Amino acid sequence: xxxxxxxxxxxxxxxxxxxxxxxxxxxxxxxxxxxxxxxxxxxxxxxxxxxxxxxxxxxxxxxxxxxxxxxxxxxxxxxxxxxxxxxxxxxxxxxxxxxxxxxxxxxxxxxxxxxxxxxxxxxxxxxxxxxxxxxxxxxxxxxxxxxxxxxxxxxxxxxxxxxxxxxxxxxxxxxxxxxxxxxxxxxxxxxxxxxxxxxxxxxxxxxxxxxxxxxxxxxxxxxxxxxxxxxxxxxxxxxxxxxxxxxxxxxxxxxxxxxxxxxxxxxxxxxxxxxxxxxxxxxxxxxxxxxxxxxxxxxxxxxxxxxxxxxxxxxxxxxxxxxxxxxxx
Numbered sequence: 512x513x514x515x516x517x518x519x520x521x522x523x524x525x526x527x528x529x530x531x532x533x534x535x536x537x538x539x540x541x542x543x544x545x546x547x548x549x550x551x552x553x554x555x556x557x558x559x560x561x562x563x564x565x566x567x568x569x570x571x572x573x574x575x576x577x578x579x580x581x582x583x584x585x586x587x588x589x590x591x592x593x594x595x596x597x598x599x600x601x602x603x604x605x606x607x608x609x610x611x612x613x614x615x616x617x618x619x620x621x622x623x624x625x626x627x628x629x630x631x632x633x634x635x636x637x638x639x640x641x642x643x644x645x646x647x648x649x650x651x652x653x654x655x656x657x658x659x660x661x662x663x664x665x666x667x668x669x670x671x672x673x674x675x676x677x678x679x680x681x682x683x684x685x686x687x688x689x690x691x692x693x694x695x696x697x698x699x700x701x702x703x704x705x706x707x708x709x710x711x712x713x714x715x716x717x718x719x720x721x722x723x724x725x726x727x728x729x730x731x732x733x734x735x736x737x738x739x740x741x742x743x744x745x746x747x748x749x750x751x752x753x754x755x756x757x758x759x760x761x762x763x764x765x766x767x768x769x770x771x772x773x774x775x776x777x778x779x780x781x782x783x784x785x786x787x788x789x790x791x792x793x794x795x796x797x798x799x800x801x802x803x804x805x806x807x808x809x810x811x812x813x814x815x816x817x818x819x820x821x822x823x824x825x826x827x828x829x830x831x832x833x834x835x836x837x838x839x840x
Contacts, residue, residue, distance in 0.1 A: 514738060517829040520822075528824050530786065534577065537793055540810075540817045541570050544797045547808040554803065557666065558616045561623055562800060565605050565612075569793040572598050572605075576789050580782045589778040590760040592785065593749055597756075599785050600746035602792040603739060607720040609796045610736055613803060614727050622717050624677050628663045629686060629715040635660065636690045686711045731836035732799070738834055739795065742788060742827070787825045794818050795831065802837045811839045 520526070545563045548554070576595045583591035611619045635656045642648040664683075667675035688698060689707050703710055718726060720736075720743050727733045749756045759778055794817055801811050821828035 514830065515833055517826050517833065520824065520826065520829075523824065526824060528783075530577070533790060533820060534573070536817050536820060537573065537790060538570055540797055540813050541566050541793065543808055543813050544800055544804075544810050547804045547806075547810045548800065550807070551804055555616055555620065557620045557624070558612065561612060561620055562609060565609050566796065566800070568605060569602060569789075569796060572602055573789045573793065576785060580786065583778065583782070587775075589774060592778055592782050593756045593759055596746060596749040596781065596785050599788050599792070600743065600750050602789050603743045603746060604720055606739060606792045606796050606799075607723045607736060607743075608717070610727060610732055610799055611718060611723045613799055614729060614732065619717070621677050622715075624663070624666060625715045626717040628660065628678055629711075631663060632660060632683075632686065633690065636687075682711065682714045686715065729836070731834075735795075735831065735834045735836045738831060739792075746788075787821070787827065790821055791825065791828050791831060794821060794828075798835065798837050801839070806840055815839055 545566050548559050548563050548566075551559070576598050579591050579595040579598070583589055583595075608623070612623065635652075638648070638656070639652050643652055664678045665676050685701065685707055688695070688701075689711050693708075695707075697707055701707055701710075705713070720740060724733065724736050724740055727736060759774070759781070794814065797810070798814050798818070801814055804810055806812075818828065818832055822832060
């Protein structure tokens with residue numbers, strides 16, 4: 512058996528959840544962990560900022576999930592819930608990103624910044640190709656875009672803290688060549704054994720959850736994320752437009768199979784699972800971040816308190832808490 516069985520929750524079938532209260536507790540937890548990060552001495556400033564941004568995004572995405580689900584039930588427009596599930600997949604993706612950043616900050620913070628730079632360069636490249644003949648875009652294309660890309664390439668200098676170029680001249684040349692000639696031959700100046708495409712992807716791209724899982728070095732964290740990846744695979748069906756994405760839509764059309772009572776019931780179960788998973792992904796990210804904090808702001812106690820709330824209504828929370836990879840005080 513790969514995972515241990517979990518203890519059932521008493522009266523779970525009749526218990527009710529005060530989601531607004533849990534929302535408030537989650538928001539407070541995020542704020543406390545972000546504050547602790549900001550004031551933690553000895554941490555790389557780029558790591559602090561990237562982690563704080565990720566934690567903020569957990570709260571933003573959760574708010575969107577709650578708004579979509581509220582709208583779905585208010586208007587009885589149940590297919591909307593499938594989009595909320597897609598947003599929950601993003602919550603889990605952020606969790607894997609946080610874990611990777613913590614596992615090897617020097618490597619993955621730089622890779623995270625490189626990936627952002629690559630995406631902006633691709634956007635500029637396309638804008639320049641399609642709009643360079645339009646007069647009103649000249650300042651944006653000739654001045655604003657190049658300035659922004661230079662600042663992103665040297666983020667430390669942009670913040671007035673010295674100089675640290677994160678993208679080499681060679682890598683920039685390779686990426687621009689690939690954008691200009693996506694099917695072109697290997698140029699004479701490219702002496703690597705790999706292809707142009709594989710080189711620039713390895714240099715710039717930030718790992719997806721499946722790849723990230725293989726790169727996590729700490730065994731307890733790896734096992735924790737391995738269990739999370741099972742949930743991620745389920746969520747992918749909603750983002751990749753699989754059968755799960757369509758189930759509520761089809762349920763409303765085939766009245767001979769889905770009674771008027773069954774469709775709302777299926778929608779409610781999916782909504783409950785979605786909201787719970789968003790809570791747990793957020794709690795998991797905060798838990799992992801506490802591993803590098805000194806607990807000056809009581810962040811570990813807040814993580815334990817929030818997870819205790821989750822354990823009262825979610826078997827998934829209980830399963831993951833059994834795999835907790837962080838020693839809390």
